[in-house]
Amino acid sequence: MWAKGDKASVLDEDINGVVVAVNGAQITIETEDGFIMNFNANELLKMHETSNLMDAIKRIDIDKISKEKTIPAPRSFVKQKKDKKEIGVPEFDLHIEKLVPNKRGMSNYDILTLQADTAKRHIEFAIKNRIPKIVFIHGVGEGVLKAELDFLLGRYDNVSFQDANYQKYGLGATEVYFKQSGK
Template sequence: MISKGDQVAVLDEDQNGIVVAVNQTEVTIETEDGFLLKYQMRELLKIGDTSELKQAATLSSISAALLEKQSSAKRSFVKEKKSKKEEFVMEVDLHIEKLVPSFRGMSNHDILTLQVDTAKGQVEFAIRNKIPRIVFIHGVGEGILKLELDYMFARYPEVIFEDANYQKYGLGATQVYIKQNPNR
Protein backbone atom coordinates (compact mmCIF):
# COMPACT_ATOMS: atom_id res chain seq x y z
CA MET A 1 0.00 0.00 0.00
CA ILE A 2 1.23 3.47 -0.89
CA SER A 3 0.98 6.19 1.72
CA LYS A 4 1.97 9.83 2.15
CA GLY A 5 5.76 10.28 2.31
CA ASP A 6 6.60 7.13 0.31
CA GLN A 7 9.05 7.38 -2.55
CA VAL A 8 7.50 6.01 -5.75
CA ALA A 9 8.32 5.40 -9.40
CA VAL A 10 5.84 5.74 -12.24
CA LEU A 11 5.57 2.43 -14.13
CA ASP A 12 5.18 3.65 -17.72
CA GLU A 13 7.27 6.82 -17.47
CA ASP A 14 10.76 7.76 -16.41
CA GLN A 15 9.48 9.63 -13.37
CA ASN A 16 10.12 9.37 -9.61
CA GLY A 17 8.70 11.35 -6.73
CA ILE A 18 7.44 11.51 -3.19
CA VAL A 19 3.76 10.95 -2.36
CA VAL A 20 2.15 14.16 -1.03
CA ALA A 21 -1.51 13.08 -1.07
CA VAL A 22 -3.52 9.86 -1.41
CA ASN A 23 -7.22 9.80 -2.34
CA GLN A 24 -9.12 6.50 -2.89
CA THR A 25 -7.35 5.42 -6.14
CA GLU A 26 -5.58 8.68 -7.07
CA VAL A 27 -2.12 9.61 -5.78
CA THR A 28 -0.45 13.03 -6.03
CA ILE A 29 3.33 12.98 -6.16
CA GLU A 30 5.93 15.71 -6.12
CA THR A 31 8.60 14.95 -8.72
CA GLU A 32 12.29 15.47 -8.27
CA ASP A 33 11.86 18.65 -10.32
CA GLY A 34 9.19 20.00 -7.95
CA PHE A 35 6.11 19.37 -10.11
CA LEU A 36 2.89 18.00 -8.63
CA LEU A 37 1.47 15.17 -10.77
CA LYS A 38 -1.55 12.91 -10.27
CA TYR A 39 -1.54 9.20 -11.06
CA GLN A 40 -3.72 6.19 -10.44
CA MET A 41 -2.54 3.91 -7.62
CA ARG A 42 -1.93 1.08 -10.10
CA GLU A 43 0.46 3.26 -12.14
CA LEU A 44 2.93 3.65 -9.25
CA LEU A 45 5.46 1.39 -7.58
CA LYS A 46 6.89 2.09 -4.14
CA ILE A 47 10.69 2.36 -4.29
CA GLY A 48 12.70 0.48 -1.68
CA ASP A 49 9.88 -1.94 -0.80
CA THR A 50 10.55 -5.29 -2.47
CA SER A 51 7.40 -6.97 -1.13
CA GLU A 52 5.26 -5.10 -3.65
CA LEU A 53 7.63 -6.07 -6.45
CA LYS A 54 7.41 -9.73 -5.47
CA GLN A 55 3.65 -9.49 -5.27
CA ALA A 56 3.47 -7.88 -8.73
CA ALA A 57 5.46 -10.73 -10.23
CA THR A 58 3.23 -13.53 -8.97
CA LEU A 59 1.86 -15.97 -11.49
CA SER A 60 -1.75 -14.96 -10.88
CA SER A 61 -1.12 -11.28 -11.59
CA ILE A 62 0.78 -12.14 -14.77
CA SER A 63 -2.04 -14.36 -16.02
CA ALA A 64 -4.59 -11.66 -15.11
CA ALA A 65 -2.60 -9.11 -17.11
CA LEU A 66 -2.43 -11.46 -20.09
CA LEU A 67 -6.18 -12.06 -19.87
CA GLU A 68 -6.84 -8.32 -19.77
CA LYS A 69 -4.62 -7.81 -22.79
CA GLN A 70 -6.42 -10.52 -24.79
CA SER A 71 -9.88 -9.26 -23.91
CA SER A 72 -9.20 -5.80 -25.31
CA ALA A 73 -10.81 -5.36 -28.72
CA LYS A 74 -8.57 -6.16 -31.61
CA ARG A 75 -8.38 -3.54 -34.31
CA SER A 76 -9.15 -4.47 -37.85
CA PHE A 77 -6.58 -3.62 -40.45
CA VAL A 78 -8.71 -4.51 -43.45
CA LYS A 79 -8.25 -1.82 -46.05
CA GLU A 80 -11.36 -0.57 -47.78
CA LYS A 81 -11.26 -0.95 -51.51
CA LYS A 82 -12.36 2.06 -53.48
CA SER A 83 -13.58 1.89 -57.00
CA LYS A 84 -11.32 3.36 -59.65
CA LYS A 85 -13.76 6.17 -60.30
CA GLU A 86 -13.34 7.40 -56.72
CA GLU A 87 -9.54 7.33 -56.70
CA PHE A 88 -8.88 10.72 -58.23
CA VAL A 89 -11.23 13.63 -58.71
CA MET A 90 -9.85 16.72 -60.38
CA GLU A 91 -11.40 19.84 -58.86
CA VAL A 92 -11.36 23.13 -60.73
CA ASP A 93 -12.52 26.27 -58.93
CA LEU A 94 -13.83 28.74 -61.50
CA HIS A 95 -14.36 31.65 -59.10
CA ILE A 96 -12.62 34.60 -60.71
CA GLU A 97 -10.57 35.42 -57.60
CA LYS A 98 -9.02 31.92 -57.89
CA LEU A 99 -8.11 32.41 -61.56
CA VAL A 100 -6.44 35.83 -61.61
CA PRO A 101 -4.60 37.86 -58.97
CA SER A 102 -6.80 40.92 -59.60
CA PHE A 103 -9.95 41.20 -61.67
CA ARG A 104 -10.28 44.95 -61.19
CA GLY A 105 -11.13 46.56 -64.50
CA MET A 106 -12.48 43.36 -66.07
CA SER A 107 -16.00 43.47 -67.45
CA ASN A 108 -18.53 40.75 -66.66
CA HIS A 109 -18.13 39.49 -70.22
CA ASP A 110 -14.33 39.24 -69.81
CA ILE A 111 -14.74 37.37 -66.51
CA LEU A 112 -17.25 34.92 -68.00
CA THR A 113 -15.05 34.34 -71.06
CA LEU A 114 -12.01 33.61 -68.89
CA GLN A 115 -14.01 31.18 -66.72
CA VAL A 116 -15.43 29.30 -69.73
CA ASP A 117 -12.03 29.18 -71.48
CA THR A 118 -10.45 27.81 -68.29
CA ALA A 119 -13.13 25.12 -68.04
CA LYS A 120 -12.69 24.22 -71.72
CA GLY A 121 -8.93 23.91 -71.28
CA GLN A 122 -9.37 21.68 -68.24
CA VAL A 123 -11.88 19.40 -70.00
CA GLU A 124 -9.54 19.00 -72.96
CA PHE A 125 -6.63 18.33 -70.60
CA ALA A 126 -8.68 15.64 -68.84
CA ILE A 127 -9.67 14.04 -72.17
CA ARG A 128 -6.02 13.97 -73.35
CA ASN A 129 -4.76 12.55 -70.03
CA LYS A 130 -7.65 10.11 -69.51
CA ILE A 131 -8.78 11.69 -66.24
CA PRO A 132 -12.20 10.14 -65.64
CA ARG A 133 -13.85 12.78 -63.47
CA ILE A 134 -13.68 16.54 -62.91
CA VAL A 135 -15.69 18.74 -60.57
CA PHE A 136 -16.08 22.35 -61.64
CA ILE A 137 -16.88 24.66 -58.74
CA HIS A 138 -18.72 27.63 -60.23
CA GLY A 139 -20.85 28.94 -57.37
CA VAL A 140 -24.57 29.62 -57.36
CA GLY A 141 -24.82 33.27 -58.45
CA GLU A 142 -27.30 34.07 -61.20
CA GLY A 143 -26.60 30.80 -63.05
CA ILE A 144 -25.08 32.34 -66.19
CA LEU A 145 -21.73 30.54 -65.81
CA LYS A 146 -23.53 27.23 -65.18
CA LEU A 147 -25.60 27.68 -68.36
CA GLU A 148 -22.46 28.45 -70.39
CA LEU A 149 -20.70 25.39 -68.93
CA ASP A 150 -23.68 23.14 -69.70
CA TYR A 151 -23.71 24.42 -73.29
CA MET A 152 -19.96 23.82 -73.64
CA PHE A 153 -20.04 20.31 -72.07
CA ALA A 154 -22.86 19.28 -74.41
CA ARG A 155 -20.56 19.88 -77.40
CA TYR A 156 -18.20 17.07 -76.28
CA PRO A 157 -19.53 13.61 -77.21
CA GLU A 158 -17.29 11.88 -74.62
CA VAL A 159 -18.56 14.02 -71.72
CA ILE A 160 -21.45 13.34 -69.35
CA PHE A 161 -22.23 16.04 -66.79
CA GLU A 162 -24.50 16.47 -63.78
CA ASP A 163 -24.76 18.46 -60.56
CA ALA A 164 -21.96 17.51 -58.18
CA ASN A 165 -22.47 15.95 -54.76
CA TYR A 166 -24.60 18.41 -52.80
CA GLN A 167 -23.22 17.34 -49.41
CA LYS A 168 -19.65 18.02 -50.46
CA TYR A 169 -19.99 20.98 -52.85
CA GLY A 170 -23.42 22.50 -52.26
CA LEU A 171 -25.45 23.77 -55.22
CA GLY A 172 -22.64 25.54 -57.06
CA ALA A 173 -20.72 22.68 -58.67
CA THR A 174 -20.98 20.48 -61.76
CA GLN A 175 -19.46 17.04 -62.04
CA VAL A 176 -18.13 15.89 -65.41
CA TYR A 177 -17.49 12.25 -66.34
CA ILE A 178 -15.28 11.57 -69.32
CA LYS A 179 -15.97 8.35 -71.21
CA GLN A 180 -12.66 6.66 -71.88
CA ASN A 181 -12.26 5.45 -75.44
CA PRO A 182 -9.65 2.63 -75.58
CA ASN A 183 -9.23 3.08 -79.38
CA ARG A 184 -7.58 6.48 -78.97
Protein backbone atom coordinates in the same frame (compact mmCIF):
# COMPACT_ATOMS: atom_id res chain seq x y z
CA MET B 1 -22.06 17.17 6.71
CA TRP B 2 -22.41 20.38 8.68
CA ALA B 3 -22.58 20.37 12.47
CA LYS B 4 -23.00 23.01 15.14
CA GLY B 5 -19.58 24.45 16.01
CA ASP B 6 -17.97 23.91 12.57
CA LYS B 7 -15.93 26.79 11.23
CA ALA B 8 -17.17 28.09 7.87
CA SER B 9 -16.13 30.53 5.20
CA VAL B 10 -18.49 32.09 2.65
CA LEU B 11 -17.37 31.29 -0.88
CA ASP B 12 -18.05 34.58 -2.68
CA GLU B 13 -17.48 36.97 0.21
CA ASP B 14 -14.84 37.66 2.82
CA ILE B 15 -16.94 36.33 5.68
CA ASN B 16 -15.85 33.69 8.21
CA GLY B 17 -17.77 32.35 11.17
CA VAL B 18 -18.98 29.46 13.30
CA VAL B 19 -22.06 27.35 12.57
CA VAL B 20 -24.75 28.00 15.19
CA ALA B 21 -27.66 26.11 13.56
CA VAL B 22 -28.26 23.58 10.76
CA ASN B 23 -31.71 23.25 9.20
CA GLY B 24 -31.38 20.92 6.15
CA ALA B 25 -29.44 22.84 3.50
CA GLN B 26 -29.89 26.12 5.42
CA ILE B 27 -26.86 26.92 7.59
CA THR B 28 -26.85 29.73 10.15
CA ILE B 29 -23.45 31.10 11.10
CA GLU B 30 -22.22 33.69 13.57
CA THR B 31 -19.58 35.81 11.84
CA GLU B 32 -16.30 36.86 13.43
CA ASP B 33 -17.89 40.30 13.83
CA GLY B 34 -20.83 38.83 15.81
CA PHE B 35 -23.54 38.96 13.10
CA ILE B 36 -25.97 36.04 12.59
CA MET B 37 -26.34 35.15 8.87
CA ASN B 38 -28.10 32.41 6.91
CA PHE B 39 -26.55 30.65 3.87
CA ASN B 40 -27.23 27.62 1.72
CA ALA B 41 -24.78 24.76 2.30
CA ASN B 42 -23.39 25.13 -1.24
CA GLU B 43 -22.39 28.75 -0.47
CA LEU B 44 -20.11 27.74 2.39
CA LEU B 45 -16.73 26.09 2.72
CA LYS B 46 -15.88 24.10 5.84
CA MET B 47 -12.71 25.38 7.48
CA HIS B 48 -10.53 22.96 9.42
CA GLU B 49 -8.93 23.74 12.75
CA THR B 50 -5.43 23.02 11.59
CA SER B 51 -3.33 25.33 9.49
CA ASN B 52 -0.82 22.57 8.76
CA LEU B 53 -0.38 22.33 5.00
CA MET B 54 0.32 18.58 5.08
CA ASP B 55 -3.00 17.92 6.85
CA ALA B 56 -4.82 19.94 4.21
CA ILE B 57 -3.08 18.01 1.40
CA LYS B 58 -3.98 14.65 2.98
CA ARG B 59 -7.67 15.63 2.93
CA ILE B 60 -7.60 16.06 -0.87
CA ASP B 61 -9.09 13.08 -2.69
CA ILE B 62 -6.60 12.64 -5.55
CA ASP B 63 -8.60 9.83 -7.18
CA LYS B 64 -11.71 12.00 -7.36
CA ILE B 65 -9.78 14.92 -8.86
CA SER B 66 -7.99 12.72 -11.42
CA LYS B 67 -11.35 11.29 -12.55
CA GLU B 68 -12.65 14.83 -13.06
CA LYS B 69 -9.54 15.85 -14.98
CA THR B 70 -9.29 12.88 -17.33
CA ILE B 71 -9.91 13.78 -20.93
CA PRO B 72 -12.85 11.85 -22.32
CA ALA B 73 -12.01 9.52 -25.18
CA PRO B 74 -12.90 11.09 -28.53
CA ARG B 75 -16.01 9.77 -30.18
CA SER B 76 -15.29 7.42 -33.00
CA PHE B 77 -16.66 8.39 -36.35
CA VAL B 78 -17.20 6.01 -39.18
CA LYS B 79 -14.91 7.05 -41.97
CA GLN B 80 -16.27 6.96 -45.46
CA LYS B 81 -14.44 4.54 -47.65
CA LYS B 82 -13.58 6.02 -50.99
CA ASP B 83 -14.11 4.09 -54.15
CA LYS B 84 -10.99 3.55 -56.20
CA LYS B 85 -12.69 5.66 -58.87
CA GLU B 86 -12.84 8.62 -56.46
CA ILE B 87 -9.10 8.74 -55.79
CA GLY B 88 -7.37 11.58 -57.55
CA VAL B 89 -10.37 13.26 -59.22
CA PRO B 90 -9.10 16.64 -60.47
CA GLU B 91 -11.08 19.62 -59.19
CA PHE B 92 -10.99 22.98 -60.95
CA ASP B 93 -12.28 26.08 -59.20
CA LEU B 94 -13.68 28.53 -61.74
CA HIS B 95 -14.23 31.38 -59.28
CA ILE B 96 -12.58 34.47 -60.76
CA GLU B 97 -10.60 35.06 -57.55
CA LYS B 98 -8.84 31.73 -58.19
CA LEU B 99 -8.06 32.52 -61.84
CA VAL B 100 -6.60 36.03 -61.69
CA PRO B 101 -4.82 37.91 -58.92
CA ASN B 102 -6.94 41.05 -59.45
CA LYS B 103 -10.23 41.34 -61.33
CA ARG B 104 -10.30 45.12 -61.20
CA GLY B 105 -11.10 46.59 -64.59
CA MET B 106 -12.68 43.37 -65.91
CA SER B 107 -16.29 43.48 -67.10
CA ASN B 108 -18.72 40.67 -66.35
CA TYR B 109 -18.35 39.57 -69.96
CA ASP B 110 -14.54 39.39 -69.61
CA ILE B 111 -14.86 37.39 -66.40
CA LEU B 112 -17.34 34.90 -67.89
CA THR B 113 -15.22 34.52 -71.04
CA LEU B 114 -12.08 33.80 -68.98
CA GLN B 115 -13.98 31.24 -66.86
CA ALA B 116 -15.42 29.50 -69.95
CA ASP B 117 -12.02 29.43 -71.69
CA THR B 118 -10.43 27.96 -68.57
CA ALA B 119 -13.11 25.26 -68.40
CA LYS B 120 -12.67 24.50 -72.11
CA ARG B 121 -8.88 24.09 -71.65
CA HIS B 122 -9.43 21.64 -68.78
CA ILE B 123 -12.00 19.66 -70.78
CA GLU B 124 -9.65 19.41 -73.77
CA PHE B 125 -6.80 18.36 -71.49
CA ALA B 126 -8.94 15.65 -69.83
CA ILE B 127 -10.05 14.26 -73.20
CA LYS B 128 -6.51 14.29 -74.57
CA ASN B 129 -5.06 12.57 -71.48
CA ARG B 130 -7.95 10.11 -71.07
CA ILE B 131 -8.94 11.35 -67.63
CA PRO B 132 -12.29 9.67 -66.83
CA LYS B 133 -13.77 12.34 -64.55
CA ILE B 134 -13.20 15.95 -63.46
CA VAL B 135 -15.08 18.35 -61.21
CA PHE B 136 -15.71 22.03 -61.91
CA ILE B 137 -16.44 24.21 -58.90
CA HIS B 138 -18.52 27.13 -60.14
CA GLY B 139 -20.40 28.28 -57.04
CA VAL B 140 -24.11 28.98 -56.77
CA GLY B 141 -24.51 32.71 -57.47
CA GLU B 142 -27.08 33.63 -60.12
CA GLY B 143 -26.34 30.52 -62.18
CA VAL B 144 -24.79 32.31 -65.18
CA LEU B 145 -21.48 30.40 -65.03
CA LYS B 146 -23.28 27.09 -64.48
CA ALA B 147 -25.50 27.74 -67.51
CA GLU B 148 -22.45 28.63 -69.62
CA LEU B 149 -20.66 25.49 -68.41
CA ASP B 150 -23.71 23.34 -69.25
CA PHE B 151 -23.84 24.87 -72.75
CA LEU B 152 -20.11 24.26 -73.26
CA LEU B 153 -20.29 20.64 -72.07
CA GLY B 154 -23.32 19.96 -74.25
CA ARG B 155 -21.23 20.68 -77.37
CA TYR B 156 -18.94 17.69 -76.72
CA ASP B 157 -19.65 14.12 -77.79
CA ASN B 158 -18.92 11.31 -75.31
CA VAL B 159 -19.22 13.73 -72.37
CA SER B 160 -21.86 13.49 -69.67
CA PHE B 161 -22.22 15.75 -66.65
CA GLN B 162 -24.30 16.14 -63.50
CA ASP B 163 -24.34 18.05 -60.24
CA ALA B 164 -21.41 16.99 -58.07
CA ASN B 165 -21.72 15.30 -54.66
CA TYR B 166 -23.91 17.59 -52.56
CA GLN B 167 -22.28 16.58 -49.26
CA LYS B 168 -18.84 17.53 -50.52
CA TYR B 169 -19.55 20.53 -52.77
CA GLY B 170 -23.07 21.73 -52.04
CA LEU B 171 -24.93 23.03 -55.08
CA GLY B 172 -21.94 24.81 -56.59
CA ALA B 173 -20.13 22.08 -58.55
CA THR B 174 -20.54 19.90 -61.64
CA GLU B 175 -19.04 16.45 -62.27
CA VAL B 176 -17.96 15.76 -65.84
CA TYR B 177 -17.53 12.19 -67.14
CA PHE B 178 -15.62 11.37 -70.31
CA LYS B 179 -16.65 8.21 -72.13
CA GLN B 180 -13.44 6.70 -73.47
CA SER B 181 -13.43 5.33 -77.00
CA GLY B 182 -11.55 2.10 -77.69
CA LYS B 183 -8.57 3.70 -79.47
